[in-house]
Amino acid sequence: xxxxxxxxxxxxxxxxxxxxxxxxxxxxxxxxxxxxxxxxxxxxxxxxxxxxxxxxxxxxxxxxxxxxxxxxxxxxxxxxxxxxxxxxxxxxxxxxxxxxxxxxxxxxxxxxxxxxxxxxxxxxxxxxxxxxxxxxxxxxxxxxxxxxxxxxxxxxxxxxxxxxxxxxxxxxxxxxxxxxxxxxxxxxxxxxxxxxxxxxxxxxxxxxxxxxxxxxxxxxxxxxxxxxxxxxxxxxxxxxxxxxxxxxxxxxxxxxxxxxxxxxxxxxxxxxxxxxxxxxxxxxxxxxxxxxxxxxxxxxxxxxxxxxxxxxxxxxxxxxxxxxxxxxxxxxxxxxxxxxxxxxxxxxxxxxxx
Numbered sequence: 203x204x205x206x207x208x209x210x211x212x213x214x215x216x217x218x219x220x221x222x223x224x225x226x227x228x229x230x231x232x233x234x235x236x237x238x239x240x241x242x243x244x245x246x247x248x249x250x251x252x253x254x255x256x257x258x259x260x261x262x263x264x265x266x267x268x269x270x271x272x273x274x275x276x277x278x279x280x281x282x283x284x285x286x287x288x289x290x291x292x293x294x295x296x297x298x299x300x301x302x303x304x305x306x307x308x309x310x311x312x313x314x315x316x317x318x319x320x321x322x323x324x325x326x327x328x329x330x331x332x333x334x335x336x337x338x339x340x341x342x343x344x345x346x347x348x349x350x351x352x353x354x355x356x357x358x359x360x361x362x363x364x365x366x367x368x369x370x371x372x373x374x375x376x377x378x379x380x381x382x383x384x385x386x387x388x389x390x391x392x393x394x395x396x397x398x399x400x401x402x403x404x405x406x407x408x409x410x411x412x413x414x415x416x417x418x419x420x421x422x423x424x425x426x427x428x429x430x431x432x433x434x435x436x437x438x439x440x441x442x443x444x445x446x447x448x449x450x451x452x453x454x455x456x457x458x459x460x461x462x463x464x465x466x467x468x469x470x471x472x473x474x475x476x477x478x479x480x481x482x483x484x485x486x487x488x489x490x491x492x493x494x495x496x497x498x499x500x501x502x503x504x505x506x507x508x509x510x511x512x513x514x515x516x517x518x519x520x521x522x523x524x525x526x527x528x529x530x531x532x533x534x535x536x537x538x539x540x541x542x543x544x545x546x547x548x549x550x551x552x553x554x555x556x
Contacts, residue, residue: 215239216302216517217276221268221292222284223247223256226306230281230333231260233509239517243277268292272299279304279516285376285383286390290315293330297322302329304516307394308540309533311385316537320530331516331526332533334398338508341471342399345457345464349403353476354459357437362400364393364443367450370419379421387423389414389540393443396453398536400441403457406434406535409554412543418446429543434556441543452488469504 218234220227223245234240244263247253257264265271272280272295280296282289283306290310293303303323309332310316323330336342348354366388368378377383384391401407412429419425425446431439452468462476467488474482512528519526542553 214521215241216278216520217241217243218279218281219243219265219271219274219277220245220281220283221247222282223249223252224283227256227283229505229509230283230306230513231256232506233513234281235260236506236510237514237517240279240513243274244271246271269295272296272301278302281513282306286385287311287377287383290319293319294322297326297328297330300326300328302516302520303331304513305330305332305533307332307334307398307533308385308390308537309530311383311390311537313534313538313541316530316534320534323530329516329519329526330530331512331519331528332530333509333512334395334528334533334536335505335508335512336395336399336469337402337528338511339469339504341466341469344471345466346403348462348464348476349457349459353462353479354457354464355461355477357404357433357435357457357459359437359456359458360400360404360433360439361454361456362393362396362439362441363454364388364396365447365451366392366443366445366453367447368392368419368425368445373419373421379419379423381422384423386414386540386544387416387421387427388425388443388445389427389441389543390423390537392445393427393441393453394536394540396455397441397443397539398533399455400439401535401539404433404435404437404439406556407431407439407539407542408434408556409552410539410542410546411552412441412546414544414547424544424547427543427547429546431539454488 234242242262244265245256246265250266253264279302281304282292289305296303373379410431414424414427416425426444429441455466457464465473470487472487516526546553
């Protein structure tokens with residue numbers, strides 16, 4: 203049974219519109235519908251058949267006119283899941299219409315557009331957030347909390363490696379792999395979640411030196427990139443992202459400090475070795491997810507719960523008149539680092555960020 207309009211007002215529920223009906227939209231829609239203080243008004247896509255199919259699947263309205271949708275009072279939050287290079291453009295329109303804005307990753311593909319989006323949301327007094335759902339996975343949160351509590355001691359170095367695979371067909375069927383809409387390849391699209399985790403746990407990067415190349419695909423952006431970084435803290439780091447690894451392998455995240463080592467394979471904990479705590483080693487970690495060609499793999503289940511937590515935080519931020527935890531400036535950090543790696547590769551130089 204659907205919640206009545208009267209009940210929605212009493213519960214301070216928020217009406218959502220999901221913009222874009224591609225693969226990732228199902229995760230966002232299910233996350234919204236799982237929240238007691240949110241309901242989905244409509245889905246919107248420039249392709250009518252796609253919008254109508256998604257609307258029928260979830261029992262909501264279909265829309266192809268984004269500007270008209272923004273005029274509807276029952277829509278208070280716009281959840282943008284279109285190609286990356288359109289996030290800021292659509293988000294700015296939403297902000298000017300008085301709607302709160304949530305973008306899937308990356309928040310956009312250039313710092314200029316991200317900054318314009320942040321400014322538009324601030325000027326119109328609406329909230330801006332992005333979804334980096336891995337931060338809400340309990341296994342990664344446990345590591346972040348241990349680091350924040352100082353249980354790993356001084357952090358020495360960290361590693362984010364995403365040795366995934368994407369097929370030629372994946373790049374041929376849409377906007378992925380284009381400079382205009384994807385903004386980058388293996389780093390900007392696939393690896394950004396793990397770069398976000400690395401920054402979350404290790405802190406801001408001071409300088410970076412990297413290489414980005416296209417070796418195996420006929421695309422405008424990189425399918426392999428490698429970088430060395432020095433964090434503001436003095437710790438060092440290594441980053442590698444790929445979409446050409448044979449059959450795809452699990453992503454790897456490592457954090458090493460003076461009192462401990464933490465290693466993840468995929469979304470599993472592989473090693474927990476912290477001074478004064480029982481060591482945990484799982485040799486089976488990472489076997490369930492190898493970063494193969496299906497971009498929809500792993501986007502339901504725990505991913506829905508993690509998205510729901512982050513979307514729920516945005517609603518709490520509205521109620522409490524505070525910034526969302528994953529606000530625009532926080533989401534900007536990973537894009538800034540990726541663009542610095544691209545600049546370093548193009549100019550063959552060390553790029554200083556701070």
